[in-house]
Amino acid sequence: MKKIILLVPVVVVLLMAFNTSSPIDKATMERGKKVYKVYCATCHQADGGGVPSLNPPLQKTTHVLGSKTKLIRIILKGMNTHEEIDGEIYSNVMAPHNHLSDQQIADVLTYIRNSFGNKAVAVTPGDVKYVRARTK
Amino acid sequence: MHKYSIGALLLIAAMMMNPGNDLLLSKSNQHLPEVANAGLKLPDHFSAVAFADSLGRARHIVASKKGLLYIKLSRLVNGKGILRLKDANGDGRVDNIKSFCNYAGTGITIKDGYLYASSDDDVFRYKLDENDEVINPDSPEKIITGLLNRQQHNTKSLVLDDKGNIYVNIGAPSNSCQVVERSPGSKGKDPCPILDSAAGIWQFRADKLNQSYGQGVRYATGLRNVVGLDWNTEINELFVVQHGRDQLDMFPEYFTAQQNAIRPSEEMFMVKKGANCGWPYCYFDLVENKKVLAPEYGGDGKKTGRCEGMEQPVVAFPAHVAPNALLFYTGDMFPEKYKHGAFVAFHGSWNRSPEKQEGFYVAFVPFKNGKPSGPWEIFADGFAGVETVMSPREAKHRPCGLAQGPDGALYVSDDVRGKIYRIAYKK
Numbered sequence: 001m002k003k004i005i006l007l008v009p010v011v012v013v014l015l016m017a018f019n020t021s022s023p024i025d026k027a028t029m030e031r032g033k034k035v036y037k038v039y040c041a042t043c044h045q046a047d048g049g050g051v052p053s054l055n056p057p058l059q060k061t062t063h064v065l066g067s068k069t070k071l072i073r074i075i076l077k078g079m080n081t082h083e084e085i086d087g088e089i090y091s092n093v094m095a096p097h098n099h100l101s102d103q104q105i106a107d108v109l110t111y112i113r114n115s116f117g118n119k120a121v122a123v124t125p126g127d128v129k130y131v132r133a134r135t136k
Numbered sequence: 137m138h139k140y141s142i143g144a145l146l147l148i149a150a151m152m153m154n155p156g157n158d159l160l161l162s163k164s165n166q167h168l169p170e171v172a173n174a175g176l177k178l179p180d181h182f183s184a185v186a187f188a189d190s191l192g193r194a195r196h197i198v199a200s201k202k203g204l205l206y207i208k209l210s211r212l213v214n215g216k217g218i219l220r221l222k223d224a225n226g227d228g229r230v231d232n233i234k235s236f237c238n239y240a241g242t243g244i245t246i247k248d249g250y251l252y253a254s255s256d257d258d259v260f261r262y263k264l265d266e267n268d269e270v271i272n273p274d275s276p277e278k279i280i281t282g283l284l285n286r287q288q289h290n291t292k293s294l295v296l297d298d299k300g301n302i303y304v305n306i307g308a309p310s311n312s313c314q315v316v317e318r319s320p321g322s323k324g325k326d327p328c329p330i331l332d333s334a335a336g337i338w339q340f341r342a343d344k345l346n347q348s349y350g351q352g353v354r355y356a357t358g359l360r361n362v363v364g365l366d367w368n369t370e371i372n373e374l375f376v377v378q379h380g381r382d383q384l385d386m387f388p389e390y391f392t393a394q395q396n397a398i399r400p401s402e403e404m405f406m407v408k409k410g411a412n413c414g415w416p417y418c419y420f421d422l423v424e425n426k427k428v429l430a431p432e433y434g435g436d437g438k439k440t441g442r443c444e445g446m447e448q449p450v451v452a453f454p455a456h457v458a459p460n461a462l463l464f465y466t467g468d469m470f471p472e473k474y475k476h477g478a479f480v481a482f483h484g485s486w487n488r489s490p491e492k493q494e495g496f497y498v499a500f501v502p503f504k505n506g507k508p509s510g511p512w513e514i515f516a517d518g519f520a521g522v523e524t525v526m527s528p529r530e531a532k533h534r535p536c537g538l539a540q541g542p543d544g545a546l547y548v549s550d551d552v553r554g555k556i557y558r559i560a561y562k563k
Contacts, residue, residue, distance in 0.1 A: 042383065042393070042489045045527035051486040052529060052552070053210075080317070082287040091287040095319035 024114050024122055032111025035104050039097060040112075048116030056090045059116040068109070068123050072131040075105050102128040174557050175533075177518045184516070184559045187547065188221055188230040191554030195242040196293065196461060197537040197547055198251075200268035205230075205539065205547060205556070208244040208253055210291070217241060218253055220270070221556070228558055236273030242291035242363070243304070247342070252302065254292035256285045259304060261342070279341075280304060282348040284334045289361035295374070297367050302342040303374055304352075307361035308335035311382050312432045313416035320386045324432030328416050331357055335415055337365070337376065337407060356407040358446065360415040363483075364462035364538075368406075370476045371506030375450075377404045377459035377480055381419050382487040387431035397488040399423050399437070402459050403449035404480070406506070411447045418443035420452050451478075451508055456485035457495030461538040464503070469544025470561045477502045479515065481535035481548060486528045496520040496531050498538070498548055516559060519550060 037046075043055040050057035058064050063071060063085060078096035082089055097105070102125040113120035173184040187205070192213040198206050205221040213219075216235035224232050243254035251262040251270055259280035262270045279302070283292060289307025296302050311318050313328035328335075333349060336357040340347045355374070365376040380400045384391040391399070401420040405413050414420075414427060418435075421428045427443040429435030453459065461481035465474050477500055484495035500515040501508050521532035528534075537549035541558070548557040 037490075042385075042487060045486070045529070046489065047527050047529075049527045049529040051527075054486060057529070078319075089287070091290065093288060093317040095316055095322075099320075 024110060028107055028110050028122065029114065031104075032107035032109075033115075035100070035108040036111055039100070040108065043092065043094070048112065048118075050090070051092075053088070054090055054092045055094075056085045056088075058112050058118070060118055061086050064112060064118055065120050068121075068127055069131050071109055071113075072105060072123065072128050073135055075100065075109065076132060076135050098132075102126075102132065174555070175518050175521060176516050176557065176559070178516055178559065181563055182516075182559055182561050184557050185228050186555055187223070187228065187558040188233075188556040189554065191219060191556065193551045194219075194549040194554045194556060195291070195536050195551055196244045197539040197549045197556070198244050198246050199539040199541045199547060200246055200264070201542055202268040203542050204268045205541075206244055206246070206251055206253075207537075207549060207556070208241055209554075210240050210242055210551065212238070212240050217255075218244070228560075230556070236270065237276075243294035245294045245296065247296040250342070252279075252294050252296070252342070254294055254304070256290040256292060257281070257283055259283075259292065259294060259302070259340075277345055279343070279345055280347050280352070283338075284309065289334075289379070291363060293363055293365055295365050295367050296342055297374070298369075298372070300342050301339050303355060303365065303367075304338050304340065305359070305362035305365060305376070306334045306336060306338055307363075307379075308415065310335075310416070311360075312430055314432055318383060318386070320388070322386070322432070324416055324430065326417075326433065330416075335359055335361075337362065337374065339409075353409075355409055356405075356411040356413065358411075358413040358415045358417075359405075359407075363458075363460045364480060366462045366464050366478075368464050368476075368503075368506055369466065370464070370503075373506060374407050375404065375462060375464070375478070376407055377453070377462050378402060378413065378415070379458055380455065381415070381430065382456065384431065384437075390431055390436045393490055395423075395437075396455075397491040398455050400455050401449065402453040402455065402457055402482075404451040404453065404459070404462070404478070404501070405447055406450050407447065412445075414443060414446035417441075418446050420449055422452060422455060425452075451501055451512055453480070453482075453499070453512065454494060456487045458483040458485060460536045463538040463540060463546075465540060465546070467540050467544025467546075470546075473502060474500065476504070476506075478508075479538055479546065480512075481538050483534050483536055483551075484520065484525065484528060484531055493525040493528055493531075496525065496534055498535055516548065516557075519548075 048058040079094040105128045106125045109123040174186040176184045193210040207219040218237035220234040221230045222232040239255040241255040260276035286309035288309040314322040316322040338352040339355040340352045361379040362376040384396040429439045429441040460483040463479045482495035485493045498516040501512040502510040519533040533550035536551040539547040546559040
């Protein structure tokens, strides 16, 4: 039993690593776009270009294309660290968006990771659920 | 590949032949084909040229009596944060650039033989010689230190009066002092603790070293973020322009995104000592045409509540257009209409989604005896270089600083590419 419990995170990580090649379905992109328009577009702009010095762009940045876990955490917890993103500092604060459902977060992140010139694997509701359970 | 190495050799050769100057001069001195009026739309008989270009993030600017232009950069270029531009041959374009100062920032001004400049934490001053050149560029006096800097709204703009006082804006690191910053439905903190050390104008002495909050006076409060400010010498009062609040639609029961795009004004105030301009409790609503209670504090876009005693704007500009500089014109070059009037440089909006962005122009407000004497108008437009700006990144240039030359010409800085416009009048 203990062994199985220990294996669960390993399996989840493996699943996250291997769902690379599945194409993004249209419905997910449509749903993601809707969430983006309501919760993201004001600051990050319709084209994902962000606002120089204020709100980070979402176009091919290391945050957007990198770790899914880190990205999901940003949605859940917001961001006020003002860390450098690809050589620039952005001064506005992002509020936590933990009121969004696992499905909404998965949809919007999948949309962002496959729009504005980006191409990266989809984020699944399971990914969000996993990270949410481990994020305080 | 071959091309690049020849280019690099030429650059190195140019640097060796010109050891006193850095690459800035060779860049800005390029004889590019000039667009009419440097791309600006201006009233009749006004013309503009690109005085300099590609300088970096040129924020506030100031012209000395002898015509030197000092520019504060918000990001260091070759390790330097202030540029000194000179038009030695008088052809209306820079031909000599010096750089100094090891900190980035926004504020810069000149008063009584000193150049004052700010980082986002401190204020420094440099003595000028009889030619308005900085005497000790590497050892300024630090006159103010330890001001609040939490990234958001952290620039420190500067102006002096005629009595040896310097005024510094300290912006609120916040949109509307919510419990959870920029979060839908989150209430405002009451009282807002930010007001103790920010969201106002502080007054210090111009000639004392190492002053901080303890030695300063909170001159005016309830100002979310002021970037543009100027001393009106006609009536001896301080005027400021505020960056008003964003995101009214965090309260969707009262405001749509479209309403957020048009309702909260960018206000110009005359501030006397002790003035309270209302933030975060109140904002000036352009639909209601009055100061109303903010939704974070129980407002619904109509209720006025505690706002009735708050300072009223002398001009209510459109929402979100971001006034970054204010200059009262005292020169003799422009027609009589402009004398003592206010130029305001608008950096342009980002917070108008789903509508197009606005601003990216220099406005003018006629004044008589220290009061607006007519409606404001757009004076110089076309900085963005595109017809419609949906996302601010599309704007090629954004006005940020204003300066009046000794001959009365108006200089405008752009902090996207570092272009400096010189606007002149000839009947």
